Amino acid sequence: MKLTLKETAKAVNALNDVSKYENIEITGAEFDSRKVKKGDLFIPLKGARDGHEFLEKARENGAVLSLWSKDVPTPDDFPVLIVEDVLSAFQVLAQYYLQKKKPTVIAITGSNGKTTTKDMTAFVLATTFKTYKTQGNYNNEIGMPYTILSMPEDTEKLVLEMGMDHAGDLHLLSTLATPDIAAITLIGESHLEFFGTREAIAKGKMEIADGLKENGLLIVPSDEPLLKSFLENISQEIATFGWDNSADEYVTVLAEKREETIFQFSFSEKIMEIAVPGKYNARNALVASMIARRLGVSMEDIAQALAAVELTRNRTEWVESSVGAKMLSDVYNANPTAMGLVLDSFSQMETTGKRRVVLGDMLELGEASKVLHESMSEHLDSYNIEKVYLFGKEMKVLFDKIVENFPKGAVVHFDKEDKQALIELLKNDLQKEDLLLLKASNGMGLFEVVEALK
Numbered sequence: 001m002k003l004t005l006k007e008t009a010k011a012v013n014a015l016n017d018v019s020k021y022e023n024i025e026i027t028g029a030e031f032d033s034r035k036v037k038k039g040d041l042f043i044p045l046k047g048a049r050d051g052h053e054f055l056e057k058a059r060e061n062g063a064v065l066s067l068w069s070k071d072v073p074t075p076d077d078f079p080v081l082i083v084e085d086v087l088s089a090f091q092v093l094a095q096y097y098l099q100k101k102k103p104t105v106i107a108i109t110g111s112n113g114k115t116t117t118k119d120m121t122a123f124v125l126a127t128t129f130k131t132y133k134t135q136g137n138y139n140n141e142i143g144m145p146y147t148i149l150s151m152p153e154d155t156e157k158l159v160l161e162m163g164m165d166h167a168g169d170l171h172l173l174s175t176l177a178t179p180d181i182a183a184i185t186l187i188g189e190s191h192l193e194f195f196g197t198r199e200a201i202a203k204g205k206m207e208i209a210d211g212l213k214e215n216g217l218l219i220v221p222s223d224e225p226l227l228k229s230f231l232e233n234i235s236q237e238i239a240t241f242g243w244d245n246s247a248d249e250y251v252t253v254l255a256e257k258r259e260e261t262i263f264q265f266s267f268s269e270k271i272m273e274i275a276v277p278g279k280y281n282a283r284n285a286l287v288a289s290m291i292a293r294r295l296g297v298s299m300e301d302i303a304q305a306l307a308a309v310e311l312t313r314n315r316t317e318w319v320e321s322s323v324g325a326k327m328l329s330d331v332y333n334a335n336p337t338a339m340g341l342v343l344d345s346f347s348q349m350e351t352t353g354k355r356r357v358v359l360g361d362m363l364e365l366g367e368a369s370k371v372l373h374e375s376m377s378e379h380l381d382s383y384n385i386e387k388v389y390l391f392g393k394e395m396k397v398l399f400d401k402i403v404e405n406f407p408k409g410a411v412v413h414f415d416k417e418d419k420q421a422l423i424e425l426l427k428n429d430l431q432k433e434d435l436l437l438l439k440a441s442n443g444m445g446l447f448e449v450v451e452a453l454k
């Protein structure tokens with residue numbers, strides 16, 4: 001990214017006069033002060049802590065400018081753009097950058113299929129165009145603007161995953177990104193506890209068309225009756241996909257093997273393959289191919305790319321333990337905000353068994369580490385969570401802080417060297433109906449704990 005101070009100030013509607021600053025250029029935008037590089041714009045978001053507290057760290061790492069809330073005392077020795085609301089300014093800046101660079105924007109949503117379809121689409125488009133895609137789970141109102149502002153200057157095709165937790169989420173993301181192509185991979189059941197009915201989920205998913213360009217294309221499943229009524233209000237072109245010729249384009253699965261799936265699309269004689277099992281991956285490949293064909297990628301390139309696609313393992317899926325407990329190892333974003341958010345949503349999840357959490361150290365939090373690990377106590381309530389297993393030396397302060405608030409023995413702490421002891425205790429404690437959440441920095445190796453419990 002490359003933006004001048006002046007155009008940035010204008011785009012975010014800065015409230016202060018920036019003419020007193022020399023005209024600098026920003027080459028990136030970051031809200032995690034640890035990731036700030038030279039030339040970045042710092043985005044002080046309210047996470048587990050208020051990002052405004054971390055300007056010094058951002059400055060040390062090379063930030064040249066910062067957005068700044070009008071409600072926070074202004075630093076007098078650092079250039080800032082004072083705004084009504086930092087998050088909105090971040091989003092508006094992303095929208096400005098998108099309108100300036102004008103890549104083709106492809107938006108993809110749907111329950112679990114969206115990540116696979118996003119990866120497949122980007123992989124196929126990359127055979128022919130300079131392509132950029134959503135990284136990790138950066139698919140929400142913070143992650144998507146971040147993705148847009150991280151896009152290389154010469155990006156031709158931008159593949160954005162759009163996540164939906166609540167009604168209104170996709171309306172915001174779609175109107176920000178104004179996609180040229182929008183795809184709903186599946187309506188599914190996720191978040192039923194929030195939406196109440198699958199109709200409400202379908203309505204929420206259809207919001208992805210709210211920002212769709214007039215000459216854009218909406219790609220939807222042909223076998224989803226709940227979408228029918230909403231599609232009547234769509235003025236843009238619609239293409240449906242499915243398993244048979246009731247859809248505009250369909251896929252015929254010829255063979256499902258352990259390591260690959262063999263199939264054929266309605267629009268080509270070619271016998272295709274992807275190096276992953278599961279007929280739903282053939283459906284995801286069909287959506288990716290419909291998008292690629294629409295944008296001019298040849299069938300040869302599509303076939304070659306699909307045969308070689310590597311998928312980022314969908315890393316937030318639930319896996320079952322050997323006794324039947326459900327385990328979620330959320331390996332994304334080991335930062336205080338993400339840990340707090342996942343603890344809050346885990347604490348609300350329906351279960352007939354007990355909720356248990358394994359929390360490992362969050363690394364690289366420097367001198368803020370103690371207070372940030374302790375702050376997780378705000379997300380741990382003995383009413384919702386039966387047992388807390390803390391793992392690593394940074395987590396000792398959290399143990400000391402919460403042990404008194406839980407029944408005797410409900411909070412335990414292990415040093416990193418005692419991973420085996422942690423595994424033995426979990427094997428002993430876990431019951432069939434339990435839910436287990438595991439979250440830590442990758443460096444703590446919690447995936448070994450999950451593997452041992454499977």
Ligand SMILES: N#Cc1c(NC(=O)c2cc(S(=O)(=O)N3CCOCC3)c(Cl)cc2Cl)sc2c1CCN(Cc1ccc(O)cc1)C2
Pocket residue numbers: 031032033034045046047048049050051054057137138139140142143144146333335336337338341364365366367368369372
């Ligand atoms: N609160 C907080 C902190 C962070 N939070 C985030 O990065 C963050 C992550 C998330 S997220 O949940 O990970 N996320 C981001 C993108 O889309 C998917 C979801 C969100 Cl939504 C919001 C924020 Cl503000 S990163 C970070 C802190 C506080 C400490 N910082 C480093 C530091 C160490 C020592 C110091 O002296 C100063 C700073 C690093």
